[in-house]
Amino acid sequence: MIMPTTALHVLKNSPIFGSLTETEVEEALRCASTQSVTEGDYFFMQGETSSAFLILVSGRIKLTRLTPEGYQVILRFIRPGEPFGAIATLDVRNYPASAEAVTDSSAVRWNGDAMRRIMIRFPQIALNILGLLSQQFRELQDRYIELSTERVERRLARALLRLTRHLGKETPEGILIDFSLSRQDLAETTGTTLYTVSRILSRWETQGIVKSEREKVLITRPHGLVTIAEDFPSPED
Amino acid sequence: MIMPTTALHVLKNSPIFGSLTETEVEEALRCASTQSVTEGDYFFMQGETSSAFLILVSGRIKLTRLTPEGYQVILRFIRPGEPFGAIATLDVRNYPASAEAVTDSSAVRWNGDAMRRIMIRFPQIALNILGLLSQQFRELQDRYIELSTERVERRLARALLRLTRHLGKETPEGILIDFSLSRQDLAETTGTTLYTVSRILSRWETQGIVKSEREKVLITRPHGLVTIAEDFPSPED
DNA sequence: CGCTATTTTGAGATGGCTCAAGCTATGTGG
DNA sequence: CCACATAGCTTGAGCCATCTCAAAATAGCG
Numbered sequence: 001m002i003m004p005t006t007a008l009h010v011l012k013n014s015p016i017f018g019s020l021t022e023t024e025v026e027e028a029l030r031c032a033s034t035q036s037v038t039e040g041d042y043f044f045m046q047g048e049t050s051s052a053f054l055i056l057v058s059g060r061i062k063l064t065r066l067t068p069e070g071y072q073v074i075l076r077f078i079r080p081g082e083p084f085g086a087i088a089t090l091d092v093r094n095y096p097a098s099a100e101a102v103t104d105s106s107a108v109r110w111n112g113d114a115m116r117r118i119m120i121r122f123p124q125i126a127l128n129i130l131g132l133l134s135q136q137f138r139e140l141q142d143r144y145i146e147l148s149t150e151r152v153e154r155r156l157a158r159a160l161l162r163l164t165r166h167l168g169k170e171t172p173e174g175i176l177i178d179f180s181l182s183r184q185d186l187a188e189t190t191g192t193t194l195y196t197v198s199r200i201l202s203r204w205e206t207q208g209i210v211k212s213e214r215e216k217v218l219i220t221r222p223h224g225l226v227t228i229a230e231d232f233p234s235p236e237d
Numbered sequence: 238m239i240m241p242t243t244a245l246h247v248l249k250n251s252p253i254f255g256s257l258t259e260t261e262v263e264e265a266l267r268c269a270s271t272q273s274v275t276e277g278d279y280f281f282m283q284g285e286t287s288s289a290f291l292i293l294v295s296g297r298i299k300l301t302r303l304t305p306e307g308y309q310v311i312l313r314f315i316r317p318g319e320p321f322g323a324i325a326t327l328d329v330r331n332y333p334a335s336a337e338a339v340t341d342s343s344a345v346r347w348n349g350d351a352m353r354r355i356m357i358r359f360p361q362i363a364l365n366i367l368g369l370l371s372q373q374f375r376e377l378q379d380r381y382i383e384l385s386t387e388r389v390e391r392r393l394a395r396a397l398l399r400l401t402r403h404l405g406k407e408t409p410e411g412i413l414i415d416f417s418l419s420r421q422d423l424a425e426t427t428g429t430t431l432y433t434v435s436r437i438l439s440r441w442e443t444q445g446i447v448k449s450e451r452e453k454v455l456i457t458r459p460h461g462l463v464t465i466a467e468d469f470p471s472p473e474d
Numbered sequence: 475c476g477c478t479a480t481t482t483t484g485a486g487a488t489g490g491c492t493c494a495a496g497c498t499a500t501g502t503g504g
Numbered sequence: 505c506c507a508c509a510t511a512g513c514t515t516g517a518g519c520c521a522t523c524t525c526a527a528a529a530t531a532g533c534g
Contacts, residue, residue, distance in 0.1 A: 065378070069468075071386040075378060091371035096378065123360050130367050134328035137370060140377050141302070141312060141333065147384045148428030149308040152522070183481065191385030193523060198482055214480060214531060231306075389490070420513065433490060435514055451499060451512055 007034065007108050010057045014081035016128045017055075024122065031114045036106040043099040043107060044085060051088040051095070053115040056080050059105025060167065060179045064188070065097045074189040076136075077102070079167055086129060089115050102179050147191050153200055155190045157229040160210075164219055173211070174220035182215045244271065244345050247294045251318035253365045254292075261359065268351045273343040280336040280344060281322060288325040288332070290352040293317050296342025297404065297416045301425070302334045311425040313373075314339070316404055323366060326352050339416050384428050390437055392427045394465040397447075401456055410448070411457035419452045 011017040011025050020028070035054070037043055043054060046065060056078050063075040063084060075097055078084050088095045089112050110118065119126040146155055160177075169178040183194040183201070190197070201217070204210045209224035210217055219225060248254040248262050257265070272291070274280055280291060283302060293315050300312040300321060312334055315321050325332045326349045347355065356363040383392055397414075406415040420431040420438070427434070438454070441447045446461035447454060456462060 065382055067382060067386050069386065073382045073385055075381075087371050087375055090368055091375055096375050119364070120360075123357075123363070126360070126363050126367060127356070130363060130370065131327055133367065133370050133374060134324050137374050137377065138324055138328055138333050140374065140381060144312075144377060144381050144384065145302055145304060145310045147381065148310055149304050149306065182479095194481080195483090195524080196522060198480095202482070212481095419511095430491060431513080432492080432515085435512095436490095439514070449513095 007057045007106075010080050011055060011108070014055060014083075015132050016083055016125060019124050019128060020122060028110075028118050028122070028125075029108065031118070032108045032110050034106060035109050036104075037101040038104050039101055041101055043101070043105075044095050046095055046098040049094045051093050051112040052085055052109045053083060053089045053112070054085045054099075054107040054109045055083045056105060056107045060102040061099050061105055062102050062185075063097045063099055072188050073191070074185060077163070077167060083129070083132070086133065088112075090129075152190065152192045152196055154229055154231070156186065156192070156197060156200055157225045159186065159190045160217065160219060161222070161225050161229055164222065168219075171218070174218050175222060176216070176218045180215040181217055186217075244269075244294045247317050248292060248345070251292055251320075252369050253320055253362060256361050256365060257359060265347075265355050265359070266345065268355070269345045269347050271343060272346050273341070274338040275341050276338055278338055280338070280342075281332050283332055283335040286331045288330050288349040289322055289346045290320060290326045290349070291322045291336075291344040291346045292320045293342060293344045297339040298336050298342055299339050299422075300334045300336055309425050310428070311422060314400070314404060320366070320369070323370065325349075327366075389427065389429045389433055391466055391468070393423065393429070393434060393437055394462045396423065396427045397454065397456060398459070398462055398466055401459065405456075408455070411455050412459060413453070413455045417452040418454055423454075 007029060008022070008025060011029065012020075012022060017025050017028065034057075035043060037059075043061065044050070044052070058080055061078045061084065063078065064072055065075060066072050078099075084099055084107075085095060119129075146158060150158075163177050163181075164175045167177055167179070168175040170176075183197045186197045187194045201210060201212045204224070205212060207224065209221045209228075210219050212218065244266060245259070245262060248266065249257075249259060254262050254265065271294075272280060274296075280298065281287070281289070295317055298315045298321070300315065301309055302312060303309050315336075321336055321344075322332065330349075356366075383395060387395075400414050400418075401412045404414055404416070405412040407413075420434045423434045424431045438447060438449045441461070442449060444461065446458045446465075447456050449455065
């Protein structure tokens with residue numbers, strides 16, 4: 001299912017292609033293909049050698065990595081407009097992670113050579129990627145430091161706050177993370193187990209901070225999470 | 238103490254400037270300054286707003302970050318030829334980390350504007366930075382995943398192996414990490430405490446894998462570390 | 475309406491942290 | 505040149521946050 005109009009619109013507003021004119025984006029799109037994937041399927045799998053650069057047009061995907069010991073780690077969730085697979089294009093020749101569709105998703109796709117040509121034709125694209133990569137690098141550093149210095153509860157609070165900022169949807173009752181997000185998923189984004197996540201969410205639920213169901217988390221009192229994330233003395237103290 | 242000859246030589250062989258001709262490197266050096274720093278002092282401190290791009294010419298430095306709770310984390314050690322401070326130039330306007338000289342060190346330094354001009358004048362530089370940043374991004378992801386899935390002993394084994402590859406010096410007795418590296422430093426690179434590092438090193442010493450003294454670690458049997466790092470069945474099993 | 479995936483909760487185990495104490499090089503001032 | 509101070513290191517003991525394992529409750533799905 002190819003939807004060039006949508007793709008054009010998303011790219012024009014993306015951090016990578018946003019600085020090109022509409023005509024230029026169309027030119028770049030001419031050497032791209034479109035890939036659509038249904039929930040649970042993959043855009044690419046960790047270890048594959050093909051090195052394409054993709055930008056998500058619609059849906060939600062998660063980048064995951066599986067360790068030799070069998071642990072899965074979620075590196076990042078991606079929303080429309082964001083690139084993925086860039087590392088494989090720029091550094092090594094195979095994907096260091098898998099890209100799984102969390103909801104039905106579609107993306108535009110350039111192969112490595114096409115992308116290199118685009119970067120030469122439009123040097124600003126390389127600079128945009130550089131800027132975005134720098135930003136993501138810093139965010140990854142933040143999480144790395146969090147992981148090595150903070151307790152699980154605080155890491156979970158921060159992960160949920162990041163998710164709400166990035167992918168949250170306002171509702172009358174609070175902020176909802178608008179796709180399937182299991183306890184296991186949360187465990188894999190915070191470096192803990194689903195049991196610990198479940199216990200913490202239960203506790204928060206009694207404190208009125210969240211309301212969670214099967215694969216859904218609704219944050220009813222975001223400030224409560226901020227308090228936990230930042231260790232400000234709580235109003236009840 | 239300015240040593241243009243050395244700087245030129247290091248840059249010509251660095252991953253960033255290695256693809257320029259000698260004349261071009263000289264041109265780039267013309268808008269750079271040199272900064273020398275003695276052991277224990279800093280090239281820049283976390284939070285400073287000045288955003289310079291530096292390449293280490295001689296010495297060893299460590300990039301560290303201090304959390305609001307007072308924990309220090311070592312992000313990376315830098316050797317001559319490697320850039321640092323790039324994130325501040327490319328993304329935000331202040332340094333997310335501090336750069337401390339582990340031995341007396343000197344670096345060449347461009348301010349943000351100069352660096353941006355160089356990237357426009359020599360587009361290959363931006364691409365080189367992009368490639369290096371991608372690589373470092375992937376390495377940081379590796380360590381992130383390690384931190385969230387592996388035990389301390391294995392993390393320490395891997396950290397030491399990385400250090401030997403990056404900064405090790407062959408000696409008759411084994412591979413020595415050739416600068417002051419305390420138990421505390423190792424704890425800060427692996428996300429643990431100096432006590433745990435000390436216990437593990439003691440155990441390894443009885444197993445003949447390492448020989449450690451005050452601020453020195455000598456790896457006498459690297460394969461022993463690999464075994465621990467990769468969980469191959471040990472020969473004694 | 476039973477099946478299966480997800481979640482909750484309990485109970486017990488444990489890896490690693492914290493705190494405390496003593497030890498040992500290294501360097502320094504008398 | 506020695507004695508003392510200091511920074512780094514080791515080791516023990518106790519504790520606790522989190523993991524592991526087990527079992528039951530719940531909820532969507534075919």
